[in-house]
Amino acid sequence: MAQPRWLDDEEQRVWRTFLTATQLLFERLDRALVRDGGMPHAYYEILVRLSEAPDRTLRMSQLAQRCLSSRSRLSHAAARLEERGWIRRQACPTDRRGLLAVLTDDGFAALAAAAPGHVEAVRTYLFDPLTAAQVRALGRISEAVLVGLGEDEAVPLGDDAPGGR
Amino acid sequence: MAQPRWLDDEEQRVWRTFLTATQLLFERLDRALVRDGGMPHAYYEILVRLSEAPDRTLRMSQLAQRCLSSRSRLSHAAARLEERGWIRRQACPTDRRGLLAVLTDDGFAALAAAAPGHVEAVRTYLFDPLTAAQVRALGRISEAVLVGLGEDEAVPLGDDAPGGR
DNA sequence: CAGGAATAGTTGAACGTTCAATACCGTTCA
DNA sequence: TGAACGGTATTGAACGTTCAACTATTCCTG
Numbered sequence: 136m137a138q139p140r141w142l143d144d145e146e147q148r149v150w151r152t153f154l155t156a157t158q159l160l161f162e163r164l165d166r167a168l169v170r171d172g173g174m175p176h177a178y179y180e181i182l183v184r185l186s187e188a189p190d191r192t193l194r195m196s197q198l199a200q201r202c203l204s205s206r207s208r209l210s211h212a213a214a215r216l217e218e219r220g221w222i223r224r225q226a227c228p229t230d231r232r233g234l235l236a237v238l239t240d241d242g243f244a245a246l247a248a249a250a251p252g253h254v255e256a257v258r259t260y261l262f263d264p265l266t267a268a269q270v271r272a273l274g275r276i277s278e279a280v281l282v283g284l285g286e287d288e289a290v291p292l293g294d295d296a297p298g299g300r
Numbered sequence: 301m302a303q304p305r306w307l308d309d310e311e312q313r314v315w316r317t318f319l320t321a322t323q324l325l326f327e328r329l330d331r332a333l334v335r336d337g338g339m340p341h342a343y344y345e346i347l348v349r350l351s352e353a354p355d356r357t358l359r360m361s362q363l364a365q366r367c368l369s370s371r372s373r374l375s376h377a378a379a380r381l382e383e384r385g386w387i388r389r390q391a392c393p394t395d396r397r398g399l400l401a402v403l404t405d406d407g408f409a410a411l412a413a414a415a416p417g418h419v420e421a422v423r424t425y426l427f428d429p430l431t432a433a434q435v436r437a438l439g440r441i442s443e444a445v446l447v448g449l450g451e452d453e454a455v456p457l458g459d460d461a462p463g464g465r
Numbered sequence: 466c467a468g469g470a471a472t473a474g475t476t477g478a479a480c481g482t483t484c485a486a487t488a489c490c491g492t493t494c495a
Numbered sequence: 496t497g498a499a500c501g502g503t504a505t506t507g508a509a510c511g512t513t514c515a516a517c518t519a520t521t522c523c524t525g
Contacts, residue, residue: 139416140423149439150422156442157322158368159449177511195474203323208512210475215511232473232520251304257315258305264448265441272437274314276430277321283429284324342481360504373482375505380481397490397503 160260167256172249177204177212179253182221182246185238192237194227221245325425332421337414342369342377344418347386347411350403357402359392386410 142150165176172179184201185191193201199209213236216222221242227233238246262270307315330341337344349366350356358366364374378401381387386407392398403411427435 139420141419142423142427145439146423146427146435149435149442150426152439152442152446153426155368156445156449157326160445161322162368163449175511196472199474203320203327205513206474207476207514211511214475227473230473230521232518234474254306255304258307258311260448261315261318261445262307262311264444269437269441269444270311270314272434273441274310274317276434276438276441277314277317279429279434280321280325280426281317283425284321284328340481361502364504370483371504372484372506376481379505392503395491395503399504 163260164253164256168249168253171252172245174245174249177202177208178216178221179246179249180204181209181212181216181236182238182242182249185222185236186243186246190237191243192235195224195234195236198236216242219245328425329418329421333414333418336417337410339410339414342367342373343381343386344411344414345369346374346377346381346401347403347407347414350387350401351408351411355402356408357400360389360399360401363401381407384410 161176168174168176168179174182180202181198181204184198185193188197195209195213196206198204199206202209204212213222213224217224219241221239223237223239224234225237227235265273326341333339333341333344339347345367346363346369349363350358353362360374360378361371363369364371367374369377378387378389382389384406386404388402388404389399390402392400430438
């Protein structure tokens with residue numbers, strides 16, 4: 136990148152404000168979730184995705200994709216969630232390489248206990264400060280960014296780099 | 301939170317899209333920075349803040365605040381940056397409790413080497429996909445969220461909770 | 466169907482963050 | 496002055512993520 140296209144003053148200001156706002160927002164939400172729900176957001180995400188799946192069950196790979204998580208991260212997290220008794224891993228009948236992650240009743244209960252507070256926090260810190268028009272704009276902006284990220288080839292999220300045999 | 305104000309369909313959609321877009325965006329930017337600049341975004345932030353300070357020098361506390369970092373995190377990060385020779389810590393002349401973090405020439409060079417690629421990535425993945433109106437909207441949205449976060453009392457960012465002696 | 470390539474998932478080490486504790490210094494006030 | 500309190504910064508342990516193997520299974524191709 137010999138001649139980068141630098142940011143002009145307004146872009147610089149928008150970028151810094153955006154960075155600050157999102158960092159503080161996620162920090163605030165995560166902290167509230169740990170305090171009131173007893174879990175970090177990464178765990179919450181896993182429970183949510185499983186709760187939405189048929190039979191509250193997903194292949195580990197599918198789950199990782201939906202959580203925007205690397206396989207490795209999910210493996211470690213799943214081990215800890217299993218210790219807590221919130222999920223269970225069992226052999227996949229159709230593919231002997233595979234594992235099915237299943238949300239247990241305890242896991243569902245933990246999610247049900249955490250969800251109201253988390254939703255309330257998202258509303259308080261994200262939606263309440265915005266007008267309806269800004270909410271719509273944020274939706275379109277996020278979609279545009281997402282499209283921009285996708286165009287550049289679908290990077291499969293860390294992990295699984297060169298390795299193999 | 302007995303009766304949470306749940307998210308309606310549009311809010312749900314906006315929240316998930318926003319979450320996905322920001323997570324992927326920051327992941328992409330961080331990965332590029334590690335690959336091309338040899339440092340994670342947290343280090344980059346530290347170097348930037350120091351480079352903007354008078355004499356490229358800041359008190360550790362000031363630096364932590366500007367980086368939205370806890371003191372503890374900054375301490376650990378500073379130790380590693382010092383090992384790399386990118387910063388130096390020296391006693392503060394006016395307050396013997398304090399330390400001054402100083403950006404070294406090597407640190408400045410590392411920042412100068414990393415910055416163009418990072419800026420280019422920010423442009424590519426955030427600004428290029430957006431219209432000028434969307435960029436302005438994102439600025440106002442971020443400001444509104446920031447105000448909303450501030451109103452609720454200024455939480456000093458983790459660390460230094462009950463402890464003491 | 467044999468053999469290589471790709472897929473699914475895990476593991477341990479290294480790295481980064483958080484949390485609570487600790488040491489030290491400054492400030493205040495009786 | 497000195498005792499209590501608050502601020503500055505660090506430290507080590509615990510936790511979470513990343514990175515690079517590694518195992519086991521399935522898919523693909525000749």
